[in-house]
Amino acid sequence: MKFEYVLLGLLARRPYSGYDLRKWLETEGQFVWARAHHSQIYRKLAQMETDGWIRHEVDAREGRPDAKVYRLTPSGHDVLLACVHSPYEPPSRFQEIDFLARFSITAPLDKEAAIRIVETELDHRRAQIAKNRNRDRTLHYEDPLPELDQDLDRQVHQALHELGASAMDRWVAWLERTLHRLTEGKPVQ
Structure with a gap:
């Protein structure tokens, strides 16, 4: 299974920032995916956004750096469901x-x-x-x-x-x- 499908599956639950995705993968997700370096997560998010599967909004945070919060697009929804229905x-x-x-x-x-x-x-x-x-x-x-x-x-x-x-x-x-x-x-x- 490709890492981008794991990320799409997480974004099907709710919007996440890259940091929150990394935290989830390190804790609850440790049995779902092998360790993912933060650079890998951000590279995949950038590629998925370029492909039109996700979009981001900037979440302004007082006293901290702003965060990009990612959501599925209709195209990302379709890609995720195609993965779900593909043969195992x-x-x-x-x-x-x-x-x-x-x-x-x-x-x-x-x-x-x-x-x-x-x-x-x-x-x-x-x-x-x-x-x-x-x-x-x-x-x-x-x-x-x-x-x-x-x-x-x-x-x-x-x-x-x-x-x-x-x-x-x-x-x-x-x-x-x-x-x-x-x-x-x-x-x-």
Whole structure:
């Protein structure tokens, strides 16, 4: 998911200054988007304004520098909805920022599209589990380095598999709960 769609999704909620967008991304938005440097935010806002997706008004502030407050334009609204309704392709790794950003933007704008995203992600992860959970994970060694501790290597490999399997199971359980809440009309927690 492109960063500009995250910004459009935030501006769908309310007008924001660049500073307020950065503060939101650093706190509430830390699970929606990886750290965004303030220069990246301002560059994207400038490009989005050039593209006609947003506009700004100057908010005069006494004793502080004036702030540009950004709002969606009708064109930005259309671009955001096109993103919301575009097909979702699950990334190879689960819990990627792409799903989290896409879901957080889509759910409040189109519940049915959010359901499709969760179903797609859930189907993909279940298929990954079916394909990989019980595969042969035997490590094979041929002329390993003398320092390589094969027993420890096997233990670490097994521990990492257990960690990954557990994390995947928690992810699938969260997707299942979220899908149930979306389809039963209960709020997503």
